[in-house]
Amino acid sequence: MTHLAELKETLRKKGFRITKPRLAVIDVLRKAEKxxxxxxxxxxxxxxxxxxxxxxxxxxxLFGKIGLVHRTHTKEGYVCCDSNKPGCHFLAICKKCGRKKEFTIKECAILSLIPKDLPFKNIEHISEIAGICLSCSKSKNTYT
Ligand SMILES: [Zn+2]
Ligand SMILES: [Zn+2]
Ligand SMILES: [Zn+2]
Structure with a gap:
């Protein structure tokens, strides 16, 4: 779970005021399991x-634009970014319960597949991968 102080620092560095509503929203998200x-x-x-x-x-x-949160699709919603390491962010999301886990890949292979003549600089990417988490795979409940 990302520390609240760290998130505040990111906001400050990007030039945004730390308001009570902003803090409240990010605090709920960083504690969420899905x-x-x-x-x-x-x-x-x-x-x-x-x-x-x-x-x-x-x-x-706003948080999406500055990388504090990611929008998710496997389960519709938002998660607090859990990584401040350089590299591409990967979000694994359980199709059943929505439990999420984020990791970063420093030398992401996908970047090497991008055409050299693509007129873009500073390319990065965020991936979402879906699966069934360990605790869901142990339970026998039907797919939801
Ligand atoms: Zn992230
Ligand atoms: Zn990548
Ligand atoms: Zn699950």
Whole structure:
């Protein structure tokens, strides 16, 4: 789980103010074990501190742009980026329960497949891979 202080530092470095709603959203996400939708995030906020989902969307958008969160597709939602290492980020997501695990590959082979004449610089990529986590593969429940 990424430390809150580290996330605050990233925000500061990128030139963004650390507001109470921003902190609340990232704190919920970094503690989550699976991707969350803005509605899930809203439900998990402290009951004395409610933010509307439009604001949550806006915050997630900003965090996505600066790499603090990743949007996921295997299970629709957002996760807090769990890596600050250089390289390409890979997110493994359980198709059944949504449990996620992020890892970084420094010398990513996919980058070597990109055409040399592609008119882009500083290319990086984020991958999502799907599977069944160990604890789900042990349970006999039907596929959901
Ligand atoms: Zn990441
Ligand atoms: Zn890559
Ligand atoms: Zn699972």
């Amino acid at each position: 991707p969350l939708s803005p509605y899930d995030i809203q439900k998990r906020l402290n009951s004395d501190f409610k933010i509307n989902t439009v604001t949550i969307y806006r915050i997630l958008n």
